[in-house]
Amino acid sequence: MAASHKITVEGAGEATCYEGERALVAMERAQGFGRLKNLPYRLPVGCRRGGCGVCRVRVTAGEFKADPMSRAHISEADEAAGLVLSCAIYPLSDIELRIEPPHFVKKAKTAATESQETA
Amino acid sequence: MAMTGVLRPGFAQVRVLDMEKSLDHYIKRIGMHHVTTGTDGRVYLKCGDEFDHHSLVLRKADHAGIDAFAFKVASEADLDSFEKRVIAYGYPVDHVAAGEQPGLGRRIGWTLSSGHRIELYAHADLSDPKPMIHNPDVWTVEPHGMGARRMDHCLLYGPDIEKTLDFFEKVLDFKCAERVDMPDGLLAIWMSCGMKAHDIAFVKHPEPGKLHHVSFELESWADVGHAGDIITRYDISVDIGPTRHGITRGQTIYFFDPSGNRCEVFAGGYTYYPDSPTRTWDETQIGKGIFYYERQLNAAFLSVVT
Structure with missing residues (x-):
């Protein structure tokens, strides 16, 4: 079996995340096995590919690598402060995180205005 | 039934964070075909059962979503007529020159109060692969991936x-x-x-x-x-x-x-x-x-x- 890291979800429980696995996928499995027993609601799961912003978390400790995440949901300042989409990060060590509500970055360009820029 | 005016969906222009992975997804998995890549990096795809030049445009961006959804209309006269009707309804209309997307004629566009950009155009070049029209086989190139026939x-x-x-x-x-x-x-x-x-x-x-x-x-x-x-x-x-x-x-x-x-x-x-x-x-x-x-x-x- 592949190497694994522990994800501690603040106030909720722990998940085992295997090498190369998305943190969210490990957390979904952990909830399925009853390991996030103090989480009083279903884990927010959306696109699982960094686009929709539903699975926003704040990493408070530990190392990870990340795929690109939509800047409509995670600004550069957010990312520097440890705010990420849990579907787009791959833990490289044991990590600790806190589930954050989804967020929409103000001033994200609308589809229409941006399309005009390319026109 | 005579089909006039707006004929059908033409293309969607979608924003992607990673172009290489997106091309694998839409081409290898959904089963589309690469038509061309524009000088600005946008990639134009089509399904094997579509005649027109392309039906999906991928644009690399820092956030996901849709830039525009476009419909093909039956004639250039329809474009002019729809422009007048859209303006009369109260939405400002802008013009996109022929060739701004490879293979497409001039387009008109506007933004709905829902926040979405809609475009219309009358002309699209044909591109390959496309359905045969003389003694046609069921497909020109065998379907791959999910075998999508059209957007x-x-x-x-x-x-x-x-x-x-x-x-x-x-x-x-x-x-x-x-x-x-x-x-x-x-x-x-x-x-x-x-x-x-x-x-x-x-x-x-x-x-x-x-x-x-x-x-x-x-x-x-x-x-x-x-x-x-x-x-x-x-x-x-x-x-x-x-x-x-x-x-x-x-x-x-x-x-x-x-x-x-x-x-x-x-x-x-x-x-x-x-x-x-x-x-x-x-x-x-x-x-x-x-x-x-x-x-x-x-x-x-x-x-x-x-």
């Missing part, structure tokens, strides 16, 4: 859905094939410009300009099952399915592209005639309307958009 429709999320319905009916001559009415008002509309149960659909949503999904048509229910096999084999993020919609009756599976944009592949659905009455759903049966077998909405369907 079929999109579902968009945004505010002001009553006005969007009014606009499509009065200005673009669409018909409402199906609608969902909740106690607090109109929730969703499926509109047709031809004989499909839908060419574009909208769901009421507070944030403007959002994409729920772009949909591709498959030949059969068996192909939807095969798509499910591909989704698992290649670890594509799945939303729901295979299942069926009560609304439109389509057999379907929903999944996400590598940037989180939702895609659908589906088969079936009823034939819509322009004199068909609008089918309606209310709150008591909405679960069955959306997912006919599960008979309830999943958490993501009403809230997860790009």
Whole structure:
């Protein structure tokens, strides 16, 4: 079996995340096995590919690598402060995180205005 | 039935975070073909059963979602006529020069109060692969991946859905094939410009300009099952399915592209005639309307958009 890291979800429980696995996928499995027993609601799961912003978390400790995440949901300042989409990060060590509500970055360009820029 | 005015969906321009992964998704998995890559990096794709130049445009960006959804109209005169009608309705119209997208003629565009950019154009070059027209075989190049035959429709999320319905009916001559009415008002509309149960659909949503999904048509229910096999084999993020919609009756599976944009592949659905009455759903049966077998909405369907 592949190497694994522990994800501690603040106030909720722990998940085992295997090498190369998305943190969210490990957390979904952990909830399925009853390991996030103090989480009083279903884990927010959306696109699982960094686009929709539903699975926003704040990493408070530990190392990870990340795929690109939509800047409509995670600004550069957010990312520097440890705010990420849990579907787009791959833990490289044991990590600790806190589930954050989804967020929409103000001033994200609308589809229409941006399309005009390319026109 | 004589088809005039707006003929059908033409293309969707979708924003992606990682172009290389996106091309694998739309070409190798959904089964589209690469037509060309523009000088600005946008990539133009088509399905094997489409004549026109392209039906999907991918643009690399730092956030996911949809730039524009475009329809093909029957003639240049229709373009001029629709421009006048759109302006008279109150939306400013802008012009995009021929060739701004390879293979397409001039386009007109405007932004709905739902926040979505809609475009119309009359001319598209043909591109390969395309269906044969003399002693035609069933396909020119054998289907691969999920075997998508065409880009079929999109579902968009945004505010002001009553006005969007009014606009499509009065200005673009669409018909409402199906609608969902909740106690607090109109929730969703499926509109047709031809004989499909839908060419574009909208769901009421507070944030403007959002994409729920772009949909591709498959030949059969068996192909939807095969798509499910591909989704698992290649670890594509799945939303729901295979299942069926009560609304439109389509057999379907929903999944996400590598940037989180939702895609659908589906088969079936009823034939819509322009004199068909609008089918309606209310709150008591909405679960069955959306997912006919599960008979309830999943958490993501009403809230997860790009």
